[in-house]
Amino acid sequence: MNWILVPQQFMTGILNGGTLALIALGIVLIYKSSEVFNFAHGHMVMLGAFLVWFFAGGTSQEASGMPFALPFGVAVVAAITVAVLVGLAIERFTLRPMTGQPLLAIILVTLGLAQLLEGTTTLLFGTQPKGFPSPIDSSSVITIEVPPINGQSIVFLDRIILKQVLVVTFIVAIIAAVIFILFFRFTRAGLRMRATSENHELARSVGIKVPRVFGMSWAIAGIIATIGGILLAMVSGVSINLATVALVAFPAILLGGLESFGGAILGGLIVGLVAEMVKASTVIQVRNSAEIAPYVLILIVLIIRPEGLFGRKRIERV
Amino acid sequence: MLKVNNIEVVYSDVILVLRGVTLEVGDGQIVSLLGANGAGKSTTLKAISGLLHSQQGEVTRGSIEFDGQRIDNLTPDDIVQLGIVQVLEGRPLFEHLTVEDNLRTGALFRGVSNAQLKQDLDEVYHFFPRLLEFRNRTSGYLSGGEQQMVVIGRALMAKPKLMLLDEPSLGLAPLLVQNIFRIIEQINAESGVSMLIVEQNANVALQTATYGYVMENGRVVLDGSAEALANNADIKEFYLGIGAGGERKSYRDVKHYKRRKRWLG
Ligand SMILES: Nc1ncnc2c1ncn2[C@@H]1O[C@H](COP(=O)(O)OP(=O)(O)OP(=O)(O)O)[C@@H](O)[C@H]1O
Ligand SMILES: [Mg+2]
Numbered sequence: 241m242n243w244i245l246v247p248q249q250f251m252t253g254i255l256n257g258g259t260l261a262l263i264a265l266g267i268v269l270i271y272k273s274s275e276v277f278n279f280a281h282g283h284m285v286m287l288g289a290f291l292v293w294f295f296a297g298g299t300s301q302e303a304s305g306m307p308f309a310l311p312f313g314v315a316v317v318a319a320i321t322v323a324v325l326v327g328l329a330i331e332r333f334t335l336r337p338m339t340g341q342p343l344l345a346i347i348l349v350t351l352g353l354a355q356l357l358e359g360t361t362t363l364l365f366g367t368q369p370k371g372f373p374s375p376i377d378s379s380s381v382i383t384i385e386v387p388p389i390n391g392q393s394i395v396f397l398d399r400i401i402l403k404q405v406l407v408v409t410f411i412v413a414i415i416a417a418v419i420f421i422l423f424f425r426f427t428r429a430g431l432r433m434r435a436t437s438e439n440h441e442l443a444r445s446v447g448i449k450v451p452r453v454f455g456m457s458w459a460i461a462g463i464i465a466t467i468g469g470i471l472l473a474m475v476s477g478v479s480i481n482l483a484t485v486a487l488v489a490f491p492a493i494l495l496g497g498l499e500s501f502g503g504a505i506l507g508g509l510i511v512g513l514v515a516e517m518v519k520a521s522t523v524i525q526v527r528n529s530a531e532i533a534p535y536v537l538i539l540i541v542l543i544i545r546p547e548g549l550f551g552r553k554r555i556e557r558v
Numbered sequence: 559m560l561k562v563n564n565i566e567v568v569y570s571d572v573i574l575v576l577r578g579v580t581l582e583v584g585d586g587q588i589v590s591l592l593g594a595n596g597a598g599k600s601t602t603l604k605a606i607s608g609l610l611h612s613q614q615g616e617v618t619r620g621s622i623e624f625d626g627q628r629i630d631n632l633t634p635d636d637i638v639q640l641g642i643v644q645v646l647e648g649r650p651l652f653e654h655l656t657v658e659d660n661l662r663t664g665a666l667f668r669g670v671s672n673a674q675l676k677q678d679l680d681e682v683y684h685f686f687p688r689l690l691e692f693r694n695r696t697s698g699y700l701s702g703g704e705q706q707m708v709v710i711g712r713a714l715m716a717k718p719k720l721m722l723l724d725e726p727s728l729g730l731a732p733l734l735v736q737n738i739f740r741i742i743e744q745i746n747a748e749s750g751v752s753m754l755i756v757e758q759n760a761n762v763a764l765q766t767a768t769y770g771y772v773m774e775n776g777r778v779v780l781d782g783s784a785e786a787l788a789n790n791a792d793i794k795e796f797y798l799g800i801g802a803g804g805e806r807k808s809y810r811d812v813k814h815y816k817r818r819k820r821w822l823g
Binding site for chain 2: 444
C-alpha cells in the first residue's frame with residue numbers, strides 16, 4: 241500500500257461513487273416495485289447520455305448537420321422527457337404483457353431490452369464515441385493544500401487535487417438521490433409505490449391501480465438513468481460503453497441489499513471507493529484489479545450477510 | 559344493495575370452484591357466509607371484489623350487481639371506487655409500513671384533502687383507540703389482534719358502503735374475537751356500512767349477523783335468518799359443535815353422513 245496516495249484516492253473514490261449510487265437507485269426502484277432485476281438499466285443510462293448529446297447538438301466541433309442545438313439545460317429537459325416516455329413504453333409494451341409469467345422470463349426480457357436499446361442507439365447515433373457538451377470544463381481542478389506535519393508529508397506532493405467536474409457530479413447525484421427518497425417517503429404517489437412494492441394483491445384490494453404504479457416506477461427509473469448518464473458523460477464522454485460503466489452499479493446494489501435505497505447509495509460510494517483504493521495499493525499490478533475488487537468485496541459481504549448490508553429481513557414475530 | 563345471481567367461477571380455465579352461488583346483502587345489513595374449508599367462501603368474496611382476475615379466476619356464468627349496476631367485469635380499483643372493499647383472509651398488512659401509513663393506503667384512491675384524511679384517521683382511531691397509540695409502529699410487529707384492527711381500519715378509510723370480511727376471527731383468542739365483532743357491530747351501527755362476513759366461527763358470526771348463508775362444495779346449501787340458522791340441527795352439529803342430544807357426535811357416524819349428503823344433493 242502506498243499510504244501517501246490514500247487521501248487522494250479516497251476523495252476521488254467517494255466522488256466517483258456518487259454517480260454509481262444514483263444509478264444503483266434506479267435499479268433498486270424497479271426491483272422494489274415489481275421484483276424485476278432490470279438488466280437494461282445501464283442501457284437506459286447510456287441512452288440518456290446520447291439523448292442529451294443529440295438535443296444539445298453535440299459539442300461545438302460536431303454541431304454542423306445536427307437537427308437540434310438546444311442550450312444544455314433545455315436539452316436535459318428534452319432528454320428526460322424522452323426517457324420518461326421510453327420508461328412508460330417499456331412497462332406498457334414489454335413488461336405488462338408478461339404479467340403472470342415466471343419472474344425469470346421477465347428478467348430475460350430486460351436482457352433483451354438491453355440489446356434492443358443498444359441496437360437502436362447504434363442505429364440512430366452510430367458507433368463513434370462523442371464528445372459531451374458538458375457545461376463544466378473537465379480539465380479544471382480544485383486543489384486542497386495539506387501541509388506536512390513535522391516536515392513529513394502526509395499527502396502526495398502536499399495537496400489533494402479534485403477534478404471540478406467530479407465534485408459537481410457528486411453533488412448533483414446526491415441531491416437527486418435525496419429528492420427521490422423524499423418523494424418516495426413523503427408523497428402520496430410514494431406511498432402508493434411503497435405499498436405496491438410490498439404486496440401487489442393487497443395493493444389491488446385497497447384500490448391502487450397497480451399497473452399505473454409500475455408505469456410510474458419505470459418513468460422515474462428513466463429520469464434517474466438519464467441524470468446518471470449525463471453525470472457519467474460529463475466525466476468520460478458519450479459512447480456505447482457507458483452501459484458497461486453503469487454495470488458497476490450491480491455490485492453496489494448487491495452490496496447494499498436489493499431493496500434498500502440507503503443501501504444502494506452506500507453501496508455505490510463503497511464500490512467507488514474500493515475501486516480507487518485498489519489503485520493506491522500494490523494489487524494494482526494485477527490486471528483489472530480495480531474493476532474486480534468490488535466483486536471480491538461483494539463475495540465477502542454476501543458470505544457474512546446474505547441479504548446485503550441493508551437488505552430487508554423478513555419480519556418474523558416471535 | 560349487493561346481489562349475487564347464480565355465479566359460477568372457474569380458475570385457470572378448468573377448475574370449477576363455484577357452481578351456482580346466489581346471495582344478497584341489503585342496505586345496512588350484516589350477512590354472514592359460513593362453510594367448511596375449501597367450500598368457496600373466499601372465492602365468492604373475490605368474485606365480488608374483482609380480485610379473482612389477478613388469480614386466473616373468472617366468473618363464467620351468472621351476474622353480480624351492486625346498487626343495480628353489473629360489476630362482474632370491473633377491475634378491483636373500479637369496484638373499490640363504487641364502495642365495496644374486501645378485507646383479505648389472513649389479515650395481510652403492508653408489513654414494513656407504519657400503522658398510520660397502512661391506514662392511509664386505504665384512502666389513497668379517494669384523493670381527498672389532508673384535512674379530510676386527518677378526520678378519517680381520527681374516525682378509525684375512535685373505533686380502535688389502541689391503534690392511535692401504535693400509529694408510528696411498523697405494522698408487521700403488531701400482535702394478531704392489533705393487525706386485525708389495522709386491516710379493518712384500513713378498509714374503513716375507503717369509506718365503503720359494503721365491507722367484505724374474510725375470517726376476521728382467524729387465529730384470535732376468544733375474548734379478542736368477541737371484541738372484534740363488537741367493533742364490527744359498532745361500525746355497522748354508527749357508519750351504516752353493510753357487511754358480508756365469511757366465518758368458520760359460526761357461533762360468533764350468527765350472533766352478529768341478521769342473515770346467513772351456508773356453503774358446501776361451491777354451492778349455497780342453506781340460508782335463513784341468523785336465528786333460524788343458529789337453531790338449525792345441522793348447523794348445530796357441524797358448525798356449532800353441539801349434538802342433537804347435547805353430546806358431541808363423530809363424523810364417522812353413518813346417519814350423520816346421510817344428512818350431510820342431503821345438503822349436497
Ligand atoms: N387461484 C386458485 N387456483 C385454483 N384453485 C383455487 C384457487 N384459489 C382457490 N382454489 C380452490 O378453490 C376452492 C375454494 O377455495 P376458497 O379459498 O374459496 O375456499 P374457502 O371456503 O375460503 O376455504 P377456507 O375456509 O379454507 O378459507 C379450493 O378447493 C381451492 O383449492
Ligand atoms: Mg377462505
